[in-house]
Amino acid sequence: MDIPTFADMLAAHERIGPYIHRTPVLTSSHIDGLAGAELFFKCENLQKAGAFKARGASNAVFGLTDEQAAKGVATHSSGNHGTCLSYAAGRRGIPCTVVMPRTAPQAKKDAVRGYGGRVVECEPSTSSREAVFAEVVAETGAEFVHPYNDPRVIAGQGTCSRELAEQVEALDAVIAPIGGGGMVSGTCLSLSNIAPTVKIYAAEPEQADDAYRSFKAGRIIADDAPTTVADGLKVPLKELTWHFVSSHVTDILTVSEQEIIDAMKLIWKRMKIVMEPSSAVPLAAILRNRELFAGKRVGVIITGGNVDLDKLPWLS
Incomplete structure (x- = not known):
């Protein structure tokens, strides 16, 4: 495997600078109150083309x-x-x-x-x-160009958490959604070098929980066609992403379909930003596991905002 390095991530950030946004970090005192933690939302839904990718x-x-x-x-x-x-x-x-x-x-x-x-x-x-x-x-x-099992892609995704670590000091944890694991791998690549004490969590739908089952089994378990409202999280881990997930992730947390929809609706309502179901999975995991994050400073990566406005999940 051609495993990307921290130097690859730094070179990627320099290379892509003219073509991406340094996305903002937003907060919500209301959602902090519900979670019992300080949450810092890295808004990749405001990225070029509407996603961290x-x-x-x-x-x-x-x-x-x-x-x-x-x-x-x-x-x-x-x-x-x-x-x-x-x-x-x-x-x-x-x-x-x-x-x-x-x-x-x-x-x-x-x-x-x-x-x-x-x-x-x-x-x-x-x-x-x-x-x-x-x-x-x-x-x-x-x-x-593989969506995630590509060292060039993982190095690029790692620039997101590098920015987050620069924008928010003294984070205790970072959580991101996981499908194939590109964003989580990039997060592992950057934070293991920049802030090795920060715990890295991944969040996944119960109905597409192959990464969770892989993590517990210690080997890749792939589902062929899972069904979930979080359409961006239906793909399995591959060798490169498994390398990072198995080495650096603290835990993978799963949530129900209704919890995903509720978290998505909460962010739309309270933060006034458009984000897709996959992006709501981390907040759903925090709200389901309040004791795990209580009193902590947590970076939450909102991965994308490309949603079909005619088919919002709470309308069906």
């Missing part, structure tokens, strides 16, 4: 040689990575193809196309996604 995608795209970039880039994604890779490819002026589940939110498909990317649909399973993607690469010869 603009960081890893930009690092991968702008790290390519001209020869590599000539045939474009391709990936498979439930939405945000595809959107962000299309964004980055558009900034470099190269083509981008994204294999997406046919069930992915229409808003995310539209976003990929809006940045100039091409969408190729597949069935909503890991096996279908990978089979269709193999056909795309054979057709185009494009450079594969």
